[in-house]
Amino acid sequence: MxxxxxxxxxxxxxxxxxxxxxxxxxxxxxRRAEAGAGIVGPCLLGGSGDGPMAAVLAGLMEASGHGLHAEWSPDARYGALVFDASDCARVQAAKGLYGFFHQAVRSVAEHGRIVVIGTPPELMADAEGEAVQRGLEGVVRSLAKEVRRNIGVHMLYVAPGAEAAAESTLAFLLSPRSAYVSGQSIRVAAPVETGEPGAGHTGRKVLVTGASRGIGEAITCLFASEGAQVTALDVAATADGLCALSEELGVDSLALDITASDAAATLLADARKRGGYDVVIHNAGITRDRTVARMEPAEWDSVMAVNLSAPLAITQTLIEGGGMRRNGRIVAVSSLSGVAGNMGQTNYALSKAAWIGAVRRLASQSASSGLTVNAVAPGFIETRMTAAIPFAIREAGRRMNSMGQGGSPVDVAETIAWLAHPASGGVNGQVVRVCGQSLLGA
Ligand SMILES: NC(=O)c1ccc[n+]([C@@H]2O[C@H](COP(=O)([O-])OP(=O)(O)OC[C@H]3O[C@@H](n4cnc5c(N)ncnc54)[C@H](O)[C@@H]3O)[C@@H](O)[C@H]2O)c1
Structure with missing residues (x-):
């Protein structure tokens, strides 16, 4: 819309x-369509400029033909500001952020990026260190609200030794692929499996549910354009849309209701036929909105079945039945409604908040095989689902974020493509919001 x-x-x-x-x-x-998929530059680096992340950043900038600068120049325009605060353990030392951003924040170009790099707070040696590292999130979220001009601002916590594994995440955050993501705090740990540095989605077996339209269609298009072998699943009633996708993109289509009693077994058989799925994206979802006092039992049940019980059962069956390949990826589409709650959505919010718990548990259960399980939580995305919202509520949803607009399905697809990348194994059990830094649930 x-x-x-x-x-x-x-x-x-x-x-x-x-x-x-x-x-x-x-x-x-x-976005990628206007500005390409590469990273923005040049980059000004502040903080501990000789830390291990500086080498990763330097490699990214060099590969993209951008300069990396340690000295601020008042006449320069920077595509990116990066501050490495990973050794920041004292309140006094945190003033380095103030000095850096006080001087440089006006030098970031429109559509630029700001990233603060930290150490996971719980790994710091004492309470002051943990407090200061956790406090960096406050700086990032506030800066994201101050800079506006479509500049994304992020916190990236990198565990010691996981610096190389953080490259795919840093590259995503510094690129137009993350256009509608801002104010996020992302953690990278040392991965069990290290993906090939240059590897992409080519040849990977990807299952997308709810693929015939909206966000699912965008996910299918993006993975297909990157050379993945996609199975596009949707209910039989969407056969026309699935057929059109299949013809246009050469993807396999699968008409299946994920709530059918044999859906998990059917998908396990399909996965085995393909040698296992590399990536499963649980995107299919429905809303049946009504205040809890007026809600019919069937409205509660159908939302639970499609959004939660079915994808959970499919996930368990695929993991336990050997349907996922090593270094596999599962990404669920949660929602900001699950983070912040929403009037008339007790059923939907339960089903979406539940994925925040599910990814944490599944991530720790399956880590030894290199499998990661993450979720994205879209805010207001322009699709048929949001077109059906009454005008006044729709306008509020669109504008109440730092970008002043709704996102596009491709913004969700890009975020999923990063989480599902073979080199993103260090990101596990996390929920990343795709909401332009919505004021809700912030
Ligand atoms: N649009 C938004 O702003 C927004 C925000 C947050 C989260 N989400 C989530 O993103 C996902 C996609 O949303 P969308 O806006 O593209 O919705 P949409 O209604 O356009 O698409 C959902 C797709 O899921 C399919 N589906 C529904 N029930 C199914 C079933 N039982 N088996 C198989 N497929 C089924 C539908 O046929 C449809 O193609 C959903 O999980 C939704 O909850 C959307």
Whole structure:
């Protein structure tokens, strides 16, 4: 669905009207389609510039033909600011962030990126160290609200020894692929399996549920465009959409209701036929919104069945039945409603918040095989699901975030593609919001 306000204020007349009336003027995001998939630059690096992450950053910048600078220049425009605070253990030392950002924050280009690198707080030697490292998240979330101009700001906690494994995450955060992700705190630990540095999704066996339209269609398109062998699953009623996708992208289609009693067994058989899935994306989902006092039992049950019971059962069956290959990836599509709750969504919010618990447990249970289990929590994404929301609530959902607009299905797909990447094995059991730093549940 198109965002008429965004289009209007970015037109000649609309821009003038908005300026005269003092209305907010969100600018269109620059995604891969507009700005390519590579990382932004040049980069200004502050903090402990000779730490192990500096070498990873230098490699990324060099590979992209961007400069990496240690000295701020008042005349320069930077695509990225990175502050390495990983050795910051004292309140006094944290003032280094103030000095760096006080000087440099106005030098970040529109659509640029800011990343603060830290050490997982619980690994610090004492309470002050843990407090300061945890406190960095406050800096990041506040900066993300201050800078606006479509600049994404992130906290990246890297465990000692996991620096090389953090490359795929740093590359994602510093690229247009993360256009609608901001204010997130992401952890990277040493992975069980190290993916090939240059490996991508080519040839990987990927299952996408709810694939015929909306976010599922965008996920299918993105993985297919990166050379993955995708199985696009949806209910039989969507056969036309599935057929069109299959013809256009050359993906395999599978008409299956994931709540059918034999769905998990059918998928395990399909996985075995293919030598196992590398990636499973639980995207299929439904809403049956009504306040709890008015909700019918069937509305509660159907949401639980599609959003939670079925994908949980499929996950268990695939893991226990050998349906996932080594270094596999499972990504569930949760929701901001699961993080913050939402009026009329007790059923939906339970099913989506449940995935926050599920990924934590599944991640720790399956880590020895290199399998990672993560979730994305989209905020307001422009799809049929959100087009059905009443106008006033829809407008509030769209604007109440640091980007001043709704996201696109491709923003969710890009985030899933990063989590599912063979080199992202250090990211496990996490929930990453794709919400333009929504004010809800922040
Ligand atoms: N659009 C948003 O703003 C938003 C925000 C947060 C989370 N989400 C989540 O993202 C996912 C995709 O949402 P969307 O907006 O693209 O929705 P959508 O309604 O456009 O697509 C959902 C797809 O799931 C399929 N599906 C439903 N029940 C199924 C079943 N039993 N078996 C197989 N497939 C089934 C549908 O046929 C449909 O193709 C959902 O899990 C949704 O909860 C969406």
């Amino acid at each position: 198109s965002d008429r306000y965004l289009n209007f204020v970015n037109s000649g007349v609309g821009g003038w009207v908005a300026g005269a009336l003092g209305l907010p003027r969100p600018a269109p995001l620059q």
